[in-house]
Amino acid sequence: MxxxxxxxxxxxxxxxxxxxxxxxxxxxxxxxxxxxxxxxxxxxxxxxxxxxxxxxxxxxxxxxxxxxxxxxxxxxxxxxxxxxxxxxxxxxxxxxGMNRHMTPGVHRIIDRLADTPVIVLDEAWQLVAANPPATALLGDMLGEPARQRNLLWRHFTGMPSRVVATPEEDAAFERAAVADLRAAAGRHPDDGPLQALITDLRKVSPRFDQRWQSAAVARHMATRKTILHPQVGPMTLDCDVLTAEGSDLRVVVYTAEPGSSDARTLALLNTIGTQTFTTPTSWAQPFTDDAAP
The missing domain is CATH 1.10.260.40 (lambda repressor-like DNA-binding domains)
Structure with missing residues (x-):
């Protein structure tokens, strides 16, 4: 050093x-x-x-x-x-291992989406960053331990979530997400955090282990989610997954059909949600395990 x-x-x-x-x-x-x-x-x-x-x-x-x-x-x-x-x-x-570096170009692109909820995930579904509208929409996970910032860990271990779904929708999501994770494991066989996540999920979640054994492989690209917000109520949003070229990161953008009631609810959330941030921030807050060595 x-x-x-x-x-x-x-x-x-x-x-x-x-x-x-x-x-x-x-x-x-x-x-x-x-x-x-x-x-x-x-x-x-x-x-x-x-x-x-x-x-x-x-x-x-x-x-x-x-x-x-x-x-x-x-x-x-x-x-x-x-x-x-x-x-x-x-x-x-x-x-x-996996390339989790956010380039200046990705920063600049998302700077233009200041009114749209955006999160950044790596291919292990680990939350890398979230802009203020996304934090207002999904909740603030900045203070969570690293493992609890993984979206699949949160789902398969039953952690609280604002996403609401029918059993059929849950099953469809799980099939697609586990197939996506298996594809990532094939691309990154030497990535320590990814392999540790899979090992731990198979131990703690029989449901994950069962789906993992199906050997399905696919890439998760888009879905629709209904989110029940404690202040503004429910909204159904499109979740489009964009690939950050030159890295192994994905930019997930949450949008509603223009003119719809969901769009109005999302606009209301953006108005009241951003007012709760008292410290000036950039477009996104990074997530890290360490506050000291």
Missing amino acids: DRNELARCLRDWRDRLSPASIGLPASSLRRAPGLRREEVAHLAGLSVDYLARLEQGRAGNPSPSVLEALARALRLTDDENTHLFHLAGHADPRIS
Whole structure:
């Protein structure tokens, strides 16, 4: 680990980001054009003290999940992301496992969807990021442990959900989701988090294990879901899955038919939901396991 070079790069990458690039208002009170340390720490889900120690070359080896969160918050390119992992003494996870890096291009695309609920998943159905409308729609999972931010783990272990479905709809979703996960396992046989998820799900959920043994393989692309929101009531939305080229991430966009009652309910939620956010944020909040080493 090259602590001094890592510290220098983190400071330089933070200084080059303007407040406007992450949705913050410009202010004449800023001493420098870049982001404040507190803002990057918030975006990465880290403590300010830990980020300060990293930027001063005083912290121990940051974990891969911390590095992934920093790469997303700082909007690093692929080459910069590889360099970040190298400086921290880790192999680039894209070489042996799933590529979970969010490129600046993906950030910019989703910046344009500020009024639309959007989440980002990896191919293991792990929640990587969610914008404020998605948090208002689905609930805030920022404080959840890593495993509980996996959508399939939540479903097959019976965790609370705002999605409502008939038994037939549940069964159809499970068949499609497990087939999709099996296809991902075939593409990424050496991805540790993915293989651990499958092993643990087979242990705790007989229903998952039964579906896993069916050996179906498919790619999950789109569906419709009815979501019962505690404030605005039910709405049925289209969930379209877009592939982020150059990575193993999926962008899931929730929309309603224009002019429908569902569209009006979603618009109402966007109005009241965003008012609950008291801290300025960018288009999305990253999800990470670590607040400190």
